[in-house]
Amino acid sequence: MAKKAEQSRKKPNLHVKKGDTVKVIAGKDKGAEGKIIKVIREENRVVVEGVNRVKKHTKVVDQGGTTGGIITTEAPIHVSNVMLVEDGTVTRVGHKRVEVTKRRPDGSEYSSTRSVRISRKTGKEI
Template sequence: MTKKLKIKKGDTVKVIAGKDKGAEGKVISVLREQDRVIVEGVNRIKKHTKVVNAGGRAGTTGGIITAEAPIHVSNVMLVEGDGVTRVGYRRDEVTKRRPDGSTYTGHRSVRISRKTGEEI
């Protein structure tokens, strides 16, 4: 079973370790199996690609492509306001509605900022 990461796709994060330390960017994708995230404009690498002529017109052109490589989730922190914060969770009580119209109280897990305690 893969563990739950506290960083989600679309979050703005700041790199706190590595060659791109201090850079901020938006999370493009989360790789839960490897505990890594891909951040826009961070950890850019050059990838050499071949010309592929398979499929006629659908072939790709070769060359050097610059792309973002995954970065470990422990090397990024969530940006909140003008600084960074750790992420916590809080269980809120909510009223839910059944298909027949009756209501009941349930719980909803929300991400919160450890610095301010506000919902993210």
Template structure:
């Protein structure tokens, strides 16, 4: 049985807006993308308190640490010019160069805004 790959259209570094959940309306930058779980970690969103043990050799002290927890990708939208937009994909012709100096034509996939059609 083949394992299907999860597709997540959001990338690390994107600015997103939370559209559902306890942090609805919050905006932040994506810190990490967890593709297998279909979740993203957004800076300043879904903050939790985590109890950490004392590490004696590394010198860190234990206590309660506040950190960001993952949020499902369906609960966030990418921002373009301050407005949340849906994403689409478009194939684009590009010229590539081989190590010997010759060029050839190829296609690459780019993310585009469904609203404006501009590349994101």
């Protein structure tokens, strides 16, 4: 029973990372480009700078020194609504395994593979 609960809490892998430049392909901000500020893997959402801006009303906190007011901030959007931008155009993301040489703590080396993201349009590593 515990094993099944563990599997349901597994975080999904996403096609974008923090720092990637993306273009919004659906929603009210369609066509906007921006950099990813935050990735929320548990909810399949990303926060993109300058996209999906909302106004938050904050309370006045006397002892904390925070003043109340209205703050404009970015809200998360679903990861399916963004596409990675590479060389000025949007592209899908693929993965491939590449050979690498790794070093053990004792100094000996061995060959292994690791996964890298590639552009589906150009085939180049991202």
